Amino acid sequence: MLRKIRRLLLAIIGFAIATTLYISLMKVFQEMMLGNAKYGYAAAIVTGLLFGLILYIAEPGINNAIKKMTMRFDKEMSVYSQVDIILGSVGLISGFLIAFLISGLLERISIVGPVLSMVAYIIFGLIGVRIGIRSKSEIINILKLRTNVAKNDKDHEKTNKKNKKGIPPKVLDTSVIIDGRIADICKTGFIEGKLVVPQFVLDELRHIADSADDMKRVRGRRGLDILNMIQEEGNIDVEVTSQDFDNIAEVDIKLLKLASVLNGKVVTNDYNLNKVAQVQGVEVLNINELSNAVKPIAIPGEEMVVTIVKEGKENQQGVAYLDDGTMIVVENGKNFIGETRNVVVTSILQTPAGRMIFAKVR
Numbered sequence: 001m002l003r004k005i006r007r008l009l010l011a012i013i014g015f016a017i018a019t020t021l022y023i024s025l026m027k028v029f030q031e032m033m034l035g036n037a038k039y040g041y042a043a044a045i046v047t048g049l050l051f052g053l054i055l056y057i058a059e060p061g062i063n064n065a066i067k068k069m070t071m072r073f074d075k076e077m078s079v080y081s082q083v084d085i086i087l088g089s090v091g092l093i094s095g096f097l098i099a100f101l102i103s104g105l106l107e108r109i110s111i112v113g114p115v116l117s118m119v120a121y122i123i124f125g126l127i128g129v130r131i132g133i134r135s136k137s138e139i140i141n142i143l144k145l146r147t148n149v150a151k152n153d154k155d156h157e158k159t160n161k162k163n164k165k166g167i168p169p170k171v172l173d174t175s176v177i178i179d180g181r182i183a184d185i186c187k188t189g190f191i192e193g194k195l196v197v198p199q200f201v202l203d204e205l206r207h208i209a210d211s212a213d214d215m216k217r218v219r220g221r222r223g224l225d226i227l228n229m230i231q232e233e234g235n236i237d238v239e240v241t242s243q244d245f246d247n248i249a250e251v252d253i254k255l256l257k258l259a260s261v262l263n264g265k266v267v268t269n270d271y272n273l274n275k276v277a278q279v280q281g282v283e284v285l286n287i288n289e290l291s292n293a294v295k296p297i298a299i300p301g302e303e304m305v306v307t308i309v310k311e312g313k314e315n316q317q318g319v320a321y322l323d324d325g326t327m328i329v330v331e332n333g334k335n336f337i338g339e340t341r342n343v344v345v346t347s348i349l350q351t352p353a354g355r356m357i358f359a360k361v362r
Helices: 002-028 037-057 059-077 082-106 113-134 136-165 174-179 181-188 199-209 214-233 251-262 271-280 287-293
Strands: 170-172 194-198 237-241 265-268 284-286 303-311 318-321 327-331 340-351 354-361
Touching: 002 037, 002 059, 037 059, 082 113, 170 251, 174 181, 174 199, 174 214, 174 265, 181 214, 181 287, 194 199, 194 251, 199 214, 199 237, 199 251, 214 237, 251 265, 251 271, 265 271, 271 284, 284 287, 303 327, 327 340
Parallel strands: 170 194, 170 265, 194 237, 265 284, 327 354
Antiparallel strands: 303 318, 303 340, 318 327, 340 354
């Protein structure tokens, strides 16, 4: 039933088109028509009926052709993403708009004006489609940039909210700044909250940087460079506080007092400061303890290849080092100083200063 209705509608459309076209041509070329005008209208009706009948009969073929064209169109369009199609459509409309603006001038040209106008629509339409599709990457980059800016703003707000919720600030001492590993740790994102650098620590760094001793001067300048690096990275907030305790002379005690006032934690690699902080009840983040915690664990019985570089404290001992600086005490290794040997781990000693591995030559 649906197919018959579709064929009937196609026949009616064909009849209407053919009749209208015939009458239009008859009016334009009226002087070329033979006979009375009523015969012309009759001829138009007959032509419309014939064309409608042809479409009625040819409907299955036309329907199949339309299906094939639709499938081919879908296949061609599947190559392009939805973004490409939208941008291409916008470019096409823009191209048609430009062609519309200049077609008025082109149509004034005699004979070839309409043709040039049509060509302008085709050319500018194609150019608009090409530009629209090719501008995809630039538009995506702009949208990503705006998204990243919005994301950074949101992240900054979240960070502020977290700080307000009570993430303790981290107070840096002079030794950990000069050490430099704090900058790499900040990049990884393992440290949350705010880094606090007391003004008296900066003063100490400047004093070291201005020292007459070349070694101290290099260490002081390195510390200042590390602070600048952390601030430029922008991964974490850095605050320089002028809060001081004039009644306390020693810098380490001032650090502990400041951390206690701020309800924060002291970040250091100074073993002695770590012990004093434990006595005073101030929490400490020791960089050396973190370094030891992430070092590969050696297991008794494990074999490794090391270069014995010097004599140990005990008789006949040799000393070697891993790439991360871990000391390996090699039993009976004195005779192999300067040589690379396979050793077998016998035991591991963990100390606050680091990890020591005891081994013997295989």
